[in-house]
Amino acid sequence: MKLYKLPSGTLLQKNDSYYLGPTLHWNELLGRENLKDYLNFELKGWRVLEIEEAEKLLDVGVLAPMGDQEIWAAGVTYYRSRTARMEESQDAGGADFYDKVYAADRPELFFKATASRVSPPGGKVNIRKDSTWDVPEPELTLVISPAGRIQGFTVGNDMSSRSIEGENPLYLPQAKVYQGCAAIGPCILVQDEIISEESKVRLEIFREGQLAFAGETALTQLKRKPQELADWLFRANTFPIGCFLMTGTGIVPDNFTLEAGDKVRIGIDGIGVLENFIGKI
Numbered sequence: 001m002k003l004y005k006l007p008s009g010t011l012l013q014k015n016d017s018y019y020l021g022p023t024l025h026w027n028e029l030l031g032r033e034n035l036k037d038y039l040n041f042e043l044k045g046w047r048v049l050e051i052e053e054a055e056k057l058l059d060v061g062v063l064a065p066m067g068d069q070e071i072w073a074a075g076v077t078y079y080r081s082r083t084a085r086m087e088e089s090q091d092a093g094g095a096d097f098y099d100k101v102y103a104a105d106r107p108e109l110f111f112k113a114t115a116s117r118v119s120p121p122g123g124k125v126n127i128r129k130d131s132t133w134d135v136p137e138p139e140l141t142l143v144i145s146p147a148g149r150i151q152g153f154t155v156g157n158d159m160s161s162r163s164i165e166g167e168n169p170l171y172l173p174q175a176k177v178y179q180g181c182a183a184i185g186p187c188i189l190v191q192d193e194i195i196s197e198e199s200k201v202r203l204e205i206f207r208e209g210q211l212a213f214a215g216e217t218a219l220t221q222l223k224r225k226p227q228e229l230a231d232w233l234f235r236a237n238t239f240p241i242g243c244f245l246m247t248g249t250g251i252v253p254d255n256f257t258l259e260a261g262d263k264v265r266i267g268i269d270g271i272g273v274l275e276n277f278i279g280k281i
């Protein structure tokens with residue numbers, strides 16, 4: 001089942017049926033341990049919509065499917081990311097760190113965004129004015145309950161400055177965390193089974209209406225299991241209203257930097273497509 005946060009309500013798609021419900025409190029909602037069961041019970045009181053009605057609502061626009069949850073991110077979980085990072089940080093002497101963390105038991109985990117820094121689907125994500133090399137990072141994103149259980153999945157964009165990160169690995173928070181540094185959506189695929197490893201992640205970037213970059217990877221290339229990443233995040237940490245965890249990128253465009261006005265489209269099989277425009281801050 002797919003859960004959408006609308007400006008004035010909540011839309012649920014189950015099989016081929018759509019249900020329209022009231023505005024929910026997303027702190028409370030994602031703070032539940034039984035999200036799927038709760039929604040299955042609640043939707044009995046929601047209005048059944050015709051597909052056309054539902055599509056009209058979705059066309060108007062959706063919000064990021066979150067309350068005040070923190071977004072965290074994992075890094076160097078794909079071989080492609082390890083190699084790209086080693087190359088970009090060679091001059092700074094940081095190359096070894098990435099190789100080591102790829103192979104280590106403990107993953108790289110970092111704080112990515114508060115809700116106020118997250119852009120909605122269709123909105124603007126930013127590149128920084130003090131950065132010269134910028135990319136979107138398309139990432140399977142986990143929706144995790146306060147007990148540390150994965151109860152959903154969404155599409156995430158971990159916007160990154162490669163020039164700032166490449167200059168010195170200690171600049172990572174500045175390369176990763178700033179206003180409009182992330183987007184998630186368009187919905188939460190509510191399910192506790194792990195999404196199929198065969199699922200593909202696709203990235204397309206359009207400039208002035210033309211395709212400027214396209215790439216894809218499969219979740220089979222993700223080195224760590226989603227629950228393993230969630231377990232590490234919950235070591236010595238608590239998340240009373242749940243949290244999101246981006247699982248790392250397997251697509252890193254080479255010889256490419258984003259420009260203001262570009263359109264970024266990220267799709268993950270079974271979840272949906274997250275589209276954003278690039279702004280500059």
Ligand code: DO4
Nearest residue numbers: 074075076077081248249
């Ligand atoms: O180590 C830097 C960040 C890595 C990252 O964001 C990724 O691999 O997706």
Ligand code: MG
Nearest residue numbers: 137158248249
């Ligand atoms: Mg990333």
